[in-house]
Every structure is written in structure tokens, then in C-alpha cells.
Amino acid sequence: MLFKSEKSKMITADRALKGRETAMSISGRHTITGNSMVAPYPEGYEIAMFGLGCFWGAERKFWTLPGVHTTAVGYSAGYTPNPTYREVCSGSTGHNEVVLVAFNSRIIGYNTLLKIFWEAHNPTQGMRQGNDQGTQYRSGIYTFGEKQFTLAKQSKDLFQDALSDQAIGIITTEIQAAKEFYFAEEYHQQYLDKNPNGYCGLDGCGIELEMLSSLVD
Numbered sequence: 310m311l312f313k314s315e316k317s318k319m320i321t322a323d324r325a326l327k328g329r330e331t332a333m334s335i336s337g338r339h340t341i342t343g344n345s346m347v348a349p350y351p352e353g354y355e356i357a358m359f360g361l362g363c364f365w366g367a368e369r370k371f372w373t374l375p376g377v378h379t380t381a382v383g384y385s386a387g388y389t390p391n392p393t394y395r396e397v398c399s400g401s402t403g404h405n406e407v408v409l410v411a412f413n414s415r416i417i418g419y420n421t422l423l424k425i426f427w428e429a430h431n432p433t434q435g436m437r438q439g440n441d442q443g444t445q446y447r448s449g450i451y452t453f454g455e456k457q458f459t460l461a462k463q464s465k466d467l468f469q470d471a472l473s474d475q476a477i478g479i480i481t482t483e484i485q486a487a488k489e490f491y492f493a494e495e496y497h498q499q500y501l502d503k504n505p506n507g508y509c510g511l512d513g514c515g516i517e518l519e520m521l522s523s524l525v526d
Contacts, residue, residue: 316400325388346381360405360449362438366511376416433478451487
């Protein structure tokens with residue numbers, strides 16, 4: 310395990326925990342939509358993946374949107390296969406806390422999801438979000454395919470321009486092709502539905518800006 314002071318430094322693959330072959334067991338049923346959190350999703354639907362701080366609040370940002378079929382929280386962008394929450398929080402897996410979104414792009418487009426992502430958190434804080442500190446709270450967009458990657462890059466440039474206009478800071482968000490998604494433990498799934506008064510690390514973290522009109526579907 311890493312000391313607390315080292316949790317904001319990315320671990321290297323050779324130092325990461327070895328993990329396990331067995332995947333996390335979850336019910337697979339979304340408490341809000343009633344749809345399965347586990348693929349396959351309806352034909353023609355797309356998936357997106359974002360990291361924007363504590364995944365409890367991050368998931369809630371997406372599950373109520375029209376056109377979103379289901380959401381799930383888990384771990385990605387790291388090294389350790391099938392990690393546990395405790396392992397991820399130790400900083401010894403390299404993973405980020407992420408939300409997976411399955412959506413009907415005929416109803417809601419990827420650009421709209423990107424807009425929600427940028428405005429729901431502060432993407433200039435590096436390895437933390439608000440009071441939550443550690444590599445698992447970093448800002449990240451994990452893309453599926455070339456089109457998502459291009460749109461994510463374009464949206465980052467637009468949002469950086471808006472931040473720069475107000476001298477807010479430099480975006481630290483990582484944008485990369487999605488790696489394996491590992492479901493988090495059952496009690497984390499739709500946590501703020503199960504615990505309406507539960508902690509949400511995103512409260513007060515968002516940056517309210519008028520996004521440029523080009524970032525629309």
C-alpha cells in the first residue's frame with residue numbers, strides 16, 4: 310500500500326497490485342432505469358466513460374438524462390485487474406473512479422454528455438476533486454472510437470478557451486482510449502439513489518460557464 314502522501318502520484322505498472330482473475334459480482338439491474346447495467350445493450354446504442362471525482366455523484370449526473378439507457382460505476386484507466394474499492398483508494402492500482410454510460414445517440418448525443426462532464430466538476434485540479442484527493446479522483450474522458458476521441462479533444466479546447474477568458478486555470482483532464490472497465494461493488498452502484506442524503510464529492514465543484522454554441526449535438 311502507498312503512504313497517504315503518495316496517493317496523488319500515479320503508480321507505475323510494475324509497482325501496481327497484481328489483482329485477481331475473478332470479476333466483481335453485481336446484480337446487474339439499475340435501480341433507477343430498471344435496465345441492465347451489464348452489456349449487451351440495445352442494438353445501435355453507444356457507450357461513454359468519464360472520471361470526474363467521486364463516482365457516486367458522477368453517476369447521478371448522467372442517469373436522469375433523456376436517452377441514457379443505463380449507468381454503472383467502476384474502475385478503469387489503471388493496471389490492476391478486477392480491483393476492489395479499498396485497493397483503488399490506496400493508489401496502488403492506477404485506476405480512476407469512473408461512470409459508464411450507455412445511451413441512445415438518436416435521443417442524446419455524445420457532445421451533450423461532454424457538456425455535462427465539463428460543467429459538473431472542476432477539471433483543473435489534477436489528482437483531486439474538491440476535498441477528495443488521490444489519483445482515483447482525477448478528471449478523465451475515456452473514449453470508444455475515433456469519433457469520440459476527436460469530439461472530446463475539441464470540447465476540451467472549447468472549454469479551455471472559456472476558462473482562460475475568466476482566468477480560472479489550465480485543464481488537467483486526461484483523454485485516452487478506454488481501457489477495461491471493472492464494475493465496482495454492488496453498494497456503490499446508484500449509491501445516491503440508495504442513500505439520498507449520502508456524501509457527494511461533486512457538490513460545489515462545478516464551474517458554471519456559458520459553453521460555446523458549437524458544443525451541441
